[in-house]
Amino acid sequence: MFKHPLFTKLAALTAITVLLLFGLGLIEDVVRDRLRYRSITAQSVAESLAGPQTLMGPMIHSACVESWDEEVGKGDERRMVEKRREFILTAMPEQLKLNTGAAMEERARGLHKVNTYNLKANVTAQWGSLASLLPQSSMKNSRMHCGAPIVMMAVGDARGIRTAQFTMGSQALALKPGTFHPTYSRGLHAVLPESVRGKADDLTATLDLELVGTERLAIVPLGGNTEVLMTSSWPHPSFAGRFLPSEREVKKTGFSAQWRLSSLATTAQADIANGKRICLGADEGTDYAHSGATPGDCADSFSVAFIDPVNPYSLSDRATKYGVLFIALTFVAVGLFELMKKLRVHPVQYLLVGSALCSFFLLLVSLSEHLPFGISYAVAASACVLLLAYYASHMLGGLTRGVPLGAGIALLYGLLYVLLQLEQTALVVGAIALFLVLAAVMVLTRKVNWYGLSQGGTPPRPTMPPVQRPAAPRTEAA
Numbered sequence: 411m412f413k414h415p416l417f418t419k420l421a422a423l424t425a426i427t428v429l430l431l432f433g434l435g436l437i438e439d440v441v442r443d444r445l446r447y448r449s450i451t452a453q454s455v456a457e458s459l460a461g462p463q464t465l466m467g468p469m470i471h472s473a474c475v476e477s478w479d480e481e482v483g484k485g486d487e488r489r490m491v492e493k494r495r496e497f498i499l500t501a502m503p504e505q506l507k508l509n510t511g512a513a514m515e516e517r518a519r520g521l522h523k524v525n526t527y528n529l530k531a532n533v534t535a536q537w538g539s540l541a542s543l544l545p546q547s548s549m550k551n552s553r554m555h556c557g558a559p560i561v562m563m564a565v566g567d568a569r570g571i572r573t574a575q576f577t578m579g580s581q582a583l584a585l586k587p588g589t590f591h592p593t594y595s596r597g598l599h600a601v602l603p604e605s606v607r608g609k610a611d612d613l614t615a616t617l618d619l620e621l622v623g624t625e626r627l628a629i630v631p632l633g634g635n636t637e638v639l640m641t642s643s644w645p646h647p648s649f650a651g652r653f654l655p656s657e658r659e660v661k662k663t664g665f666s667a668q669w670r671l672s673s674l675a676t677t678a679q680a681d682i683a684n685g686k687r688i689c690l691g692a693d694e695g696t697d698y699a700h701s702g703a704t705p706g707d708c709a710d711s712f713s714v715a716f717i718d719p720v721n722p723y724s725l726s727d728r729a730t731k732y733g734v735l736f737i738a739l740t741f742v743a744v745g746l747f748e749l750m751k752k753l754r755v756h757p758v759q760y761l762l763v764g765s766a767l768c769s770f771f772l773l774l775v776s777l778s779e780h781l782p783f784g785i786s787y788a789v790a791a792s793a794c795v796l797l798l799a800y801y802a803s804h805m806l807g808g809l810t811r812g813v814p815l816g817a818g819i820a821l822l823y824g825l826l827y828v829l830l831q832l833e834q835t836a837l838v839v840g841a842i843a844l845f846l847v848l849a850a851v852m853v854l855t856r857k858v859n860w861y862g863l864s865q866g867g868t869p870p871r872p873t874m875p876p877v878q879r880p881a882a883p884r885t886e887a888a
Contacts, residue, residue, distance in 0.1 A: 422757035427737065430764040437771050441730060444775065451522035456624045459517065459526060460570030463623030464711070465508070465686050466594060466630040467563040468615055470501040470533045470602065473590070474545045478552035493725060498592070501558070502679045503535035506633025512642040514716060515622075525716045526624050527642070528572075533563070533617040535633065541715030544608045561616055564594035566628070566688075572620040576600050578865040579614065593685040593813050628713035631671040631678045638669040644716045652676070653859040664695045669712060681709035696826075704830040721742045722778030722786070725830050730771045732826055739847060742796075743818055746854060747806050759805050763798060770823075791823040 431485040456462070476495040483489055545554045561583070565571065568587065576583040576598075583600035590599060606613060628651065629638055647847040648654055653676070655667035673679055691707035742764060748755045770790050777786035799816025804811045829840055 415874070419757065423741065423760055426757055426761045426764060427741075429761070430737055430768055431734065433768045434730060434763070434771070437768065437775070438730050440772070441723055441727045445727065448522045448723055451519040452524045452624065454519055455517050455524045457524065460567040460623050460628040462566055462628070463570055463621055463782070464564070464566035464628040464630070466688060467597070467632060468503065468533065468536070468561050468617060469632060469682070469879065470540065470543065470559050470561050471555055472499045472543050472556050472559045472607070474499055474554065474556040476545070476548060476552050476554050477604070478549045495548065499543045500683050501537055501540050502632055502634070502682070504538045504634040505536040506631070506636045507534045508532070508629065508638045510638070510640045511521060512627065512640065512644065512716070514642065514644045524624060525644075525718060527627070527716060528790050529616075529621045529623065529627060531621065532620045533619065535615050537613040540606055540609045540613065555719045558592055558604060559606055560598040560599050561602055561615055562589040562591060562597055563619070564589055564591065564597035565621060566596070567623065568598075570622040571598065573585040573618075573706060574598055574620070575618045577616050578602070593687070626713055626715040628688065628711045629707060630682065630711045631642055631792060632682060634673045634679075635727060636669070639666070640714065642716070646717055648715040648717045649712070650715060652710045653712040667714070676710045678710040678846065701876055707738060715728045722783045723775070725783055726771065726775045726778060729774060729826060732829070733768065733771055736767050736822060737842075740764070740767060740819060742851060747811055747815065749858065750854070751806070751811065752879065753806060755805060762801065764797055766794055766801070787827055791820070795820045795823065
């Protein structure tokens with residue numbers, strides 16, 4: 411049985427399929443390399459410009475030292491030793507409002523592009539009382555010394571600060587780099603007069619900040635009530651973190667989002683007071699990146715990532731995952747022509763057809779580095795369809811057979827492009843399409859005699875044993 415030509419051909423087609431799968435694997439490796447190079451490019455831009463940014467503040471803090479004398483030793487060795495306790499007093503705003511607008515700027519390194527943004531933020535913070543800045547002694551007869559109150563604004567990467575103006579009431583404050591905070595060291599600060607310590611009246615500060623960053627912006631809801639309004643011309647935001655927007659509107663021309671948070675719903679104030687880090691996921695290079703941290707180790711925050719959903723490398727990677735299905739469906743189509751039209755197609759011809767299908771994915775990756783993805787897809791698909799239709803016309807013995815095969819492959823490319831554009835419904839659309847193809851194959855082959863293909867004829871039909879009829883009674887001659 412295994413010497414039958416049908417099984418020999420099936421074995422050859424299996425070997426060809428394995429070879430083509432190896433080729434697809436090499437193409438997938440190329441795509442992964444390109445994705446890695448793009449990640450390196452993003453890191454290079456962040457190192458040269460500024461990384462993902464975080465806004466935390468404004469808040470007021472004051473570094474204090476409590477000292478006291480303590481007797482140690484016994485007898486002649488008894489002496490007085492000074493003990494010290496260092497701590498930080500903080501005052502969080504009761505009302506915090508941020509009005510931000512992000513203008514996108516595209517930066518490139520060679521063929522790879524990275525999304526950066528120029529953020530203009532207007533931040534208003536209001537404190538109801540600064541009694542938390544009054545130090546409390548923990549030891550009797552201790553001496554207390556506190557540094558001047560400092561109002562600070564922390565950012566993820568201080569290199570991204572372009573301009574900043576801090577006003578308190580109607581008075582402009584002199585800004586200086588750094589924050590003098592042991593945990594959140596990057597940012598800016600201004601020294602406040604000692605008279606504000608313990609102030610019971612409302613205190614309001616306004617900060618106008620221009621900040622550049624790469625790909626993502628995070629905000630810590632530090633106020634007793636925090637309101638954030640963010641607008642941008644980028645149409646593909648990805649909201650993440652501990653809180654999603656209360657309201658959002660995403661259009662082709664950009665998005666707007668608003669967050670309204672209460673300290674009853676977030677532990678951000680306590681987290682910052684306790685020095686918890688602000689986690690940005692797996693990013694490195696900022697004071698606030700904390701790789702391997704659990705959610706309990708991180709201060710509450712929310713973020714917006716300016717993602718690129720038509721990233722050519724991501725789409726090409728998704729496309730190559732359908733390569734096996736392309737090869738299988740095309741081989742089935744050629745096999746149907748061979749079966750229905752009584753043709754003979756050599757395994758080498760199957761190999762050439764499969765190689766043309768694989769070349770599409772390599773063309774797609776290479777062209778998309780220089781052209782928009784849609785144009786690259788159209789050029790690569792058109793080239794492969796024309797080549798396969800021309801070759802199939804000779805392989806199958808005429809244009810009336812080659813053109814329908816080319817049209818079917820063009821339909822497959824069209825379906826793949828639709829699947830690449832879909833996100834939530836790609837699985838159901840792909841499953842329905844595959845079911846329809848299977849149904850079409852079953853309908854076309856419903857009258858095929860598969861036994862005849864493997865045995866050279868139709869199998870013998872089972873026959874009923876002959877019915878034994880009773881013999882007629884004999885009559886004797888008179």
